[in-house]
Amino acid sequence: MTEISADDTRLHEPGMGDYFALLKPRVMSLVVFTALAGLVVAPVSMHPIEAAIAILCIAVGAGASGALNMWWDADIDARMRRTAKRPIPSGRVEAGEALAIGLALSGFSVVMLGLAANWLAAAILAFTIFFYAVVYSMWLKRSTPQNIVIGGAAGAFPPLLGWVCATGSMAPEAWLMFGLIFMWTPPHFWALALFVKSDYGDAGVPMLTETNGRRSTRNHVLGYTLALVPVALAIGFTSIGGPLYLAVSAILNIRFLKGAWDIWRRDEGQAEADNYETEKAVFRQSLYYLFLHFGALMLETSLAPFGLGGW
Known part of the structure; x- marks a missing residue:
């Protein structure tokens, strides 16, 4: 039997980077940005310190959701090339540690948001964590295409959360921002699913590409993109929109719709011939689609006092 030295053991001790990776920082960055947008464009201003604490709580809540998701999905992650190096399947963090971190951060973020902003916002954050960790991760992900x-509703709540933190209430503008992310999520992930090939099938995840076929997935990408466009443009005609947002949204949606059309027109032979270049390009485009939409909304609000933004 090979003797394991103390130095070898230390090589496998988790570091801060491993624990931080549990929180899905890339997903958290989108959550923080869209929540900040919802807070900034709201008609009621928060004190800067309270606003900063509220955004921090939302970020921690998103991280808690990520940790709980990684704890539950460790078996799936281990079978997918894209996720096999995550902290739990790679053995750097114990599953029990991830569960404890997720639960602790969930409770902390909800209570602190209630104290820093209001209890309606705290309740929505608690529901969001529950929806992502339980409804999506434990039920939907493994049971339906x-x-x-x-x-996707879980990822769509942050701008609504930011709005409620500032106003203590909901409004059509907040729900339209929710709808923008909700309708964007399917074409974003299905474009990815088209070129990650057998990853989802190997893990037993009923992604649309595996259950309905790749032709059906291409149809769905185009269909949901067509449904996304009017939601994105409608925001431009509300109190938080304006000419700048409409111009940015029109350009982004023309490009995104063109990409979805190109995906729909292709068959698998064409896609394999160029190594899924079109699908990869649409996925990359989808990554900045939301950032530019919400960035344009915040710019409209910033220019409004100078008579340059909004209607």
């Missing part, structure tokens, strides 16, 4: 469609 519509997992991304329904589960």
Whole structure:
């Protein structure tokens, strides 16, 4: 039997980077940005310190959701090339540690948001964590090809949360921002699913590409993109929109719709011939689609006092 030295053991001790990776920082960055946008464009201003604490709580809540998701999905992650190096399947963090971190951060973020902002915002954050960790991760992800469609609601709540933190209430503008992310999520993930090939099938995840076929997935990408466009443009005609947002949104949606059309026109032979270049390009485009939409909304609000933004 090979003797394991103390130095070898230390090589496998988790570091801060491993624990931070549990929180899905890339997903957290989108959550923080869209929540900040919802807070900034709201008609009621928060004190800067209270606003900063509120955004921090939302970020921690998003991280808690990520940790709970990684704890539950460790078996799936281990079978997918894209996720096999995550902290739990790679053995750097114990599953029990991830569960404890997720639960602790969930409770902390909800209570602190209630104290820093209001209890309606805290309740929405608690529901968001529950929806992502339980409804999506534990139920939808493994049971239906519509997992991304329904589960996308969890990722759509941050701008609504930011709005409620500032105002203590909901409004059509907040729900339209929710709808923008909700409708964007399916074509974003299905474009990815088209070129990650057998990853989802190997892990037993009923992604649309595996259950309905790749032709059906291409149809769905185009269909949901067509449904996304009017939601994105409608925001431009509300109190938080304006000419700048409309111009940015029109350009982004023309490009995104063109990409979805190109995906729909292709068959698998064409896609394999160029190594799924079109699908990869649409996925990359989808990554900055939301950032530019919400950035334009915040710019409209910033220019409004100078008579340059908004209607």
